[in-house]
Amino acid sequence: MAALLLCELPVGNREARSWILGQVTLLASRAEADLKFVGSEQGQPGEPPREMIAIEVASIDLAHALRSAWASDGRLPSIDMRVLQLHAVPRAEFSAALFP
Numbered sequence: 001m002a003a004l005l006l007c008e009l010p011v012g013n014r015e016a017r018s019w020i021l022g023q024v025t026l027l028a029s030r031a032e033a034d035l036k037f038v039g040s041e042q043g044q045p046g047e048p049p050r051e052m053i054a055i056e057v058a059s060i061d062l063a064h065a066l067r068s069a070w071a072s073d074g075r076l077p078s079i080d081m082r083v084l085q086l087h088a089v090p091r092a093e094f095s096a097a098l099f100p
Contacts, residue, residue, distance in 0.1 A: 003063035004036065004084040007053040009076075011040055016076050017051065023070075024055055033057045033066075060085050 009016050027033035036054040043049055057063040063083045070076055 001060055002086045003057045003060040004086055005033075005055040005057050005063045005066055006082045006084060007055070008050050008080040008082075009053070010078055011049040011051045013051070013078060016079055017053070019075055020053055020055075020070075020079075023066075024053075027055075027057075027066075031058070032062060056086070 024035050034056045036056050038053050040051050067081045
């Protein structure tokens with residue numbers, strides 16, 4: 001089952017951003033991951049904005065392994081990472097909300 005590795009880092013952390021995107025490129029070349037989106041989020045008043053990088057990973061085990069390996073890497077001290085397991089949602093479950 002696929003998973004989403006959600007990386008959150010301070011806006012402007014170009015070194016970490018480039019490193020993560022480089023890792024995604026390597027993983028994508030092996031069909032193990034795919035970049036889903038890069039976006040930014042304004043924090044609460046007084047908090048700096050954060051950047052989000054979402055990576056779809058082929059399996060939940062690989063997502064946990066990547067999070068563990070990347071968290072222990074000294075280049076990424078200010079990055080928060082979460083692993084979300086993705087679930088298939090049959091079209092019938094949300095089509096009623098679109099067409100009442």
